[in-house]
Amino acid sequence: MLTVPNILTLSRIFAVPLLVFLLWKPSWFDYAIIFVLYCLVGITDYFDGYLARAQGAVSRLGIFLDPIADKIMVVAVIVMLVSSRAASGEPVIHGFHIIAALVILLREITVSGLREFLATLQVSVPVSKLAKWKTTFQLVALGALILGGAVPQWPWVHEVGIVSLWAAAMLTLVTGWDYLRVGLRHMD
Secondary structure (H helix, E strand, O other), X not given: OOOHHHHHHHHHHXXXXXXXXXXXXXXXXXXXXXHHHHHHHHHHHHHHHHHHHHXXXXXXXXXXXHHHHXXXXXXXXXXXXXXXXXXXXXXXXXXXXXXXXXXXXXXXXXXXXXXXXXXXXXXXXXXXXXXXXXXXXHHHHHHHHHHHHHOOOOHHHHHHHHHHHHHHHHHHHHHHHHHHHHHHOOOO
């Protein structure tokens, strides 16, 4: 049950409170530490799946926890970036860009509920390649937005984060619709 892949997945979940704490009132130095931690957590997302498949250690616990760990981290970081202040004094994600963050949050909640509903019907919805791209854009966006707090002298880093956030939001709508379409076929 506690295989290396599952331990890596659990480490992502346990890292979230530390990320939230560090994002509470960060200085530029805190953003640098947060960025390193965030990258380590993101790397575990890759390696837990890779090791599980390579070692033939894919488990029900891992299948259950992996998407939850991703969603917990993404949701927590987005919420904190909407409330954390950048060097400019504004929230890291602010203004119109909050819509992109909200689209991502709403999709995560909807897809989680939909997966739970479909599981009761014993219907599995595999993760599509497009959904993996969505996750990649989310991770890049949040990483760039965090790094932007550490290097405010390079505003382009923050802009890369915002552009990636919108790309993730667009892919979120497409993949969310794909999941919803599958789910609707199984509803009365």
